[in-house]
Amino acid sequence: MSVPPGTVQDLDTAGRRRMRIPPVLMYHSICASEHPDPHRIRVAPDRLDRHLRLLRRLGLRGVSLAELLEAERRGAADGLVGLTFDDGYADFVEHAMPVLARHGVTATLYVVAGLLGGQNAWDDGPRLGLLDADGVRSVAAAGHEVGSHTMTHADLRGLDAGILRHEVGESRRVLEDVLQAEVPGFCYPWGRFDAAAADAARAAGYDHACVTGDFFPGDRFTLPRAYVAPGDSAPQLLAKLARFRWRMRGAETTPAR
Numbered sequence: 375m376s377v378p379p380g381t382v383q384d385l386d387t388a389g390r391r392r393m394r395i396p397p398v399l400m401y402h403s404i405c406a407s408e409h410p411d412p413h414r415i416r417v418a419p420d421r422l423d424r425h426l427r428l429l430r431r432l433g434l435r436g437v438s439l440a441e442l443l444e445a446e447r448r449g450a451a452d453g454l455v456g457l458t459f460d461d462g463y464a465d466f467v468e469h470a471m472p473v474l475a476r477h478g479v480t481a482t483l484y485v486v487a488g489l490l491g492g493q494n495a496w497d498d499g500p501r502l503g504l505l506d507a508d509g510v511r512s513v514a515a516a517g518h519e520v521g522s523h524t525m526t527h528a529d530l531r532g533l534d535a536g537i538l539r540h541e542v543g544e545s546r547r548v549l550e551d552v553l554q555a556e557v558p559g560f561c562y563p564w565g566r567f568d569a570a571a572a573d574a575a576r577a578a579g580y581d582h583a584c585v586t587g588d589f590f591p592g593d594r595f596t597l598p599r600a601y602v603a604p605g606d607s608a609p610q611l612l613a614k615l616a617r618f619r620w621r622m623r624g625a626e627t628t629p630a631r
Contacts, residue, residue, distance in 0.1 A: 390593035395446050397618040398439060398456030399425075400586060400599040403463045403502055404470035412499045415461075417604050419469040426477040428608050429455055432615075436479035438519035439597070440558055443582055455615070457481035458584065458599060460561060461494060461523060462510070464503040471516055481518050484561040485510055487545035488525030490552075496527040496563070507552045514553050521559030522546050522580070530562055530571035538570060543578035558582065565599075572596060590621055 402415035404422055429436060436457040437445070445451040457474075459466055462485035474481055489495065491506030505513070514520050522545040524530070530538060542560065549557045558581035562571060565586025572595045575583045584597040592598060598621075600614040 390595075392591040393443075393446070393594055393597055394591050394622045395442060395597065396451050396454050396456065396622075397615045398442065398458060398584065398597065398599040399436075399614075400601050401457070401459045401470075402461055403465055404459070404473070405463075405465045405502075406469070409500050411604060413497060414603055417602060417606075419473055421604070421606070422470065423473050423476070424608070425602070425606075425611055426473065426479060428611060430477065436474070436477070436481065438480045438482040439521070439582065439584065440482065440519045441480060443594075456599070458561070459483045461527070462486055462490075462505045463494075464505050464509060467505065467509050467512055471513070471518070474518070475516070482521050482559060483510075483513050483518055484521045484523035484559070485549060486523045486525070486527045486563075487548040487552075489527070490548075494527075510549070510552055514555065519559060520549060520553060520557060521561055522549055522557055523561050524563055527563045529564060529566050530574075531566050531568045533571075535570070538574050539578075542571070542574040546578050546580065559584075560595075562586075567596070 401417055404419055405416045406418045407416060426436060434453055434455045437454050439456045439458055442451060442454050442456040445454055457479060459470060459481055462483055466483055486504065489504055492504050493501040510520055524541040525545045528541050530541060546557050560575045560580040560583040562583065562585055567585060575595050582597060583595040584599055586599060587601060600618050
């Protein structure tokens with residue numbers, strides 16, 4: 375595909391439209407625990423509160439990824455920031471939702487559908503509780519988006535085709551049964567994916583899927599996000615927002631390869 379000089383390249387090599395979206399922030403557990411956190415996934419509730427106050431001072435409003443994409447479709451995404459929380463930890467209801475409600479914002483929670491009510495068995499660190507079906511329903515009832523994070527938090531790269539379909543497609547079916555509603559969003563565990571995993575997400579009927587990091591714009595099934603670390607204060611968060619926006623702008627003049 376040739377591109378005339380000076381034009382914006384909106385398509386990747388497969389002909390799929392790149393998504394130049396506002397920043398999307400990625401959190402995990404929201405907890406004030408002082409226990410070891412080797413994987414750096416626990417952000418204290420008061421720090422989340424400071425992050426959201428900073429966004430508000432900047433004139434930005436946090437929304438779920440589904441809402442962000444719908445606003446982008448309508449050309450109304452200016453002033454929005456995507457808020458996402460991976461793994462479906464039980465502390466989302468206890469600690470994150472009150473903070474989100476206080477600021478009047480929504481978020482996307484990605485749930486490991488085959489481990490409802492269990493623990494983060496995929497990690498080699500401290501065990502954290504996961505939401506059960508009632509907890510997942512309470513998240514949706516509060517106005518937040520519930521997305522799929524596979525059945526077992528498996529690394530999807532190179533999986534047997536049948537196992538891949540199960541991890542990606544069955545997780546959607548389980549969550550739709552729990553919620554009695556459509557589940558449009560998917561998140562690759564650890565952000566790890568290959569072409570087969572992205573194709574499986576499309577084939578399963580998802581509307582969109584996101585990765586971890588990788589700020590260069592992907593298509594609708596490889597949406598980038600910025601990881602938020604437990605110790606991130608205002609300067610770090612501002613730098614991540616600025617880097618995300620800079621990469622989005624840079625893509626406007628970078629031809630697809």
